[in-house]
């Protein structure tokens with residue numbers, strides 16, 4: 044558990060990476076101190092480090108392992124692995140270009156707002172090292188200098204050995220030309236008592252066809268309601284404004300329109316985990332390209348009530364013809380359990396607007412959503428979510444004293460990086476604070492990812508519809524801990 048306690052998160056900075064990069068920072072600092080002591084001249088340092096020999100094994104591999112390999116490893120989202128010299132060497136020129144331009148590793152937030160523990164931008168010295176390596180002919184170096192790759196990079200669990208593993212019950216096959224599908228798989232936890240989850244990792248069985256996965260907690264009560272609705276022939280999720288299209292839920296084209304969710308009640312839908320009031324239930328964990336695993340801050344955990352079922356909602360996609368043959372998937376999730384009920388409970392919450400309509404061809408269509416927080420709480424993460432027309436997203440807080448503060452500003456949103464931003468320090472937000480989320484959508488032909496600029500676009504599951512969700516995780520005191528005496532140290536169930 045200790046390993047997880049520094050709230051280390053992946054993206055390009057998984058637990059292993061952070062430890063590594065911290066270590067290399069320490070080493071670099073020590074070297075700096077020694078050199079400074081020897082020559083006493085800072086300006087000479089940069090010069091001397093460029094001239095020394097830079098090799099893959101000694102200098103570059105540690106950077107690739109910690110900052111690139113989360114995506115650049117076999118069978119992940121990037122086009123090539125950077126785990127070995129053999130794999131990386133042919134890309135040297137392109138690597139230099141992408142790190143100098145700061146396109147890689149991908150990191151979207153404006154650094155003026157918020158400090159994030161998974162900020163994976165390269166330091167200038169990392170960029171200089173990679174540049175020098177390429178300029179010197181991208182040499183391999185001495186095999187003895189090569190550090191071993193972190194284990195999770197070669198197929199293991201990033202969260203460590205799970206206490207519980209849950210897997211979708213059957214294989215799902217996606218054939219070339221299949222439409223997008225949202226498939227819900229139900230997996231009983233068989234937890235006999237309330238259980239607290241400290242870390243969760245969803246491993247897609249086949250990243251060629253799994254676009255994203257969300258694991259929801261469905262309580263026994265919610266499950267009973269679901270079964271009742273189904274037995275009466277009602278489709279869960281259908282409503283006066285939403286319809287079900289195959290396996291996809293979409294806002295009706297002629298439903299009322301409300302782009303400014305802050306001025307009118309009812310437009311912005313507030314999703315909250317923990318209560319199970321939504322059809323899906325509380326959000327336990329998610330997988331999306333570039334998002335990483337869910338490791339909760341020390342002393343916090345998410346609650347899975349006794350008898351709950353996990354609903355894996357898997358978005359399968361044949362990615363518009365890129366598939367050559369049928370592909371099978373069997374996604375699974377590993378959980379690390381808290382050994383005792385935590386003092387604080389983590390809840391995934393969101394401000395969303397499901398009622399917007401983006402006109403055909405609009406280059407920068409604004410949509411807002413708002414929420415006034417009902418209790419004092421701490422915010423620990425943000426995760427903007429839009430689809431292919433998403434352009435930018437801003438989170439702001441208006442405090443009870445009227446002060447307005449930007450919390451997160453993602454000026455160039457990319458659908459490819461559904462990144463979760465982990466705050467270095469939790470942000471305390473008093474009761475009565477208004478959270479405002481503002482998004483812009485580019486439905487013009489200039490947006491090269493736009494599936495069809497001639498179409499009006501509404502909310503919907505498929506990537507050719509849009510979404511507007513400002514996800515954020517909050518931490519609140521655990522009511523169970525406030526009412527009951529201190530725990531006796533009894534282990535949680537489900538082992």
Ligand code: HEC
Nearest residue numbers: 054055110111114120121122134137138141147148149333
């Ligand atoms: C969050 C995942 C992620 C991380 C971290 C990441 N990459 Fe990438 N990278 C991708 C994906 C996906 C692509 C292909 C799509 C694109 O180019 O945007 C890519 C493309 C590239 C390309 C271009 C390949 C080509 O087709 O020419 C290079 C070079 C590259 N990455 C290098 C790096 C290096 C070096 C690092 C670390 C310093 C890094 N990347 C970190 C996901 C990532």
